[in-house]
Amino acid sequence: MLPALERVTSKFPALSPTALRHDVLASLVVFLVAVPLCVGVAVASGVPAELGLVTGIVGGLVVGCLPGSSFQVSGPAAGLTVLVHEAVREFGLASLGAIVLAAGLLQLVLGALRCGRWFRAISVAVVQGMLAGIGLILILGQVYAMADADQPGSGLGKIAGLPGLAARIAGRPEALAAFAVGAGTFGLLVLWKRLPAKVRMVPGPLAAIGVATVATAAFGLPVAKVEVRGLLEAIQPPGLGELAGLGQLSVIGTVLAFALIASAESLFSAAAVDRMAEGARTDYDKELMAQGAGNAVCGVLGALPMTAVIVRSAANVQAGARTKASRVLHGVWLLVFAVLLPAALGVVPLAALAAVLVHAGVKLVPARQLPQLWREHRGEAVILGVTAGAIVFTNMFEGVLLGLLLSVVKSAWETSQVQVDVRELTGGRTVVTLRGNATFLRLPKILDALEALPQDTPVELDLTELRHLDHACRTALDGWAAQHNGAREDGAPSPVSRSRA
DSSP states (O other), X not given: OHHHHHHHHTTSOOOOHHHHHHHHHHHHHHHHHHHHHHHHHHHHTTSOHHHHHHXXXXXXXXXXXXXXXXXXXEEOOGGGHHHHHHHHHHHOHHHHHHHHHHHHHHHHHHHHXXXXXXXXXXXXHHHHHHHXXXXXXXXXXXXXXXXXXXXXXXXXXXXXXXXXXXXXXXXXXXXXXXXXXXXXXXHHHHHGGGSOTTGGGSOHHHHHHHHHHHHHHHHTOOOOBXXXXXXXXXXXXXOHHHXXXXXXXXXXXXXXXXXXXXXXXXXXXXXXXXXXXXXXXXXXXXXXXXXXXHHXXXXXXXXXXXXXXXXXXXXXXXXXXXXXXXHHHHHHHHHHHHHHOGGXXXXXXXXXXXXXXXXXXHHHSOTTTHHHHHHHOHHHHHHHHHHHHHHHHSOHHHHHHHHHHXXXXXXXXXXOOEEEEEEEOGGGOEEEEEEEEEOGGGHHHHHHHHHTSOTTSOEEEEOXXXXXXXXXXXXXXXXXXXXXXXXXXXXXXXXXXXOOO
């Protein structure tokens, strides 16, 4: 028994007093950043605020102890808010746990099959477009929450409802008060980086919500507050009926979207954290399995899905974390807060939380990078824009699929470069040499060149310099050769198609 225990504990890094002190301080910073984000993401997702804390706790206590990345911190993410809101609206809160559980199990399977590194093959433009689309919907939806108004269900409805929202803010004092709280919170977050360093020792989201809460209480503003149910009361494990509903096609699509987006966001976050922190690099397969285990536990508890969150992870690294202990301890502080101080959430105005998420949504839209991307990689910019727009006007899953399809088509178009070289030889013969990659995407160019040749001239096709010839091109070239020969009246031999095969 003792040798086995020694083998297990030997895998954990030794904690010196100095490292422990850095990790404790870093965990407190991450905890202060995580509290408003956990609550805000939950409220924006249409679920009890405590479920966001449950996911944050699992992200610290479960994922924090598992192998993978040493410094990135997991919890509920703004990137999944829109998808969770749609799932809760369509299938009900009771089904959320089953969907998250299935997504977590799928992540575990993908990690066991060593698929983690393949997520890095997803086009960066698609990921940026996905995040931009999420950011736009987050902004459009939470602008309504800033005025204590119900947001429309679709992206197009959110856009169409903006004039009515403006009229509501101008015509109702309570809506104007809520929007003023939200606007003030957003303004403080924007200006936070320009404040003195001593002031910025407090995390911006926490300070902004604290100021908004105090101002609301001091002026007695009639704004909606977070509803508190208690940690245990909010937990709703999925029943057999919800688990049986996983066989529906629409639910399967939601599970796939959860798993794909959560995995991609977590692994891209891991890559970013590896660039910020010194030490061992992330094992992507182990990290994927760790995220899957965390989501499986969240699903059993009926909580929100989790991802690795770059905001908390960056705060962890910048605060001087040395080991995994910092992210585990941040989960401990969240648990203590949720158990001992749940009533503290009941004084927080919803408009302030909405402003925090609007600010997070703004940071997801790469507005500053778009001009340079358009100048240097116009095709990537188009994919980014189309993906984001499709997410806003349709849904997350269809938008990401469209972006992936466009990136594949773009890559196929760029790699299927073909040159058509026409040479006239003595004896009236013409040789047409094809070079490069002949795919169906280049058929119009090839056939236009061949059909421009005189019909009464014998033509020989030389395909020996092609690197790739797909079935569509081969069939079209054989058809053209037969037709060209049939159209000739001099009885000359058929055009010859030569290839290395």
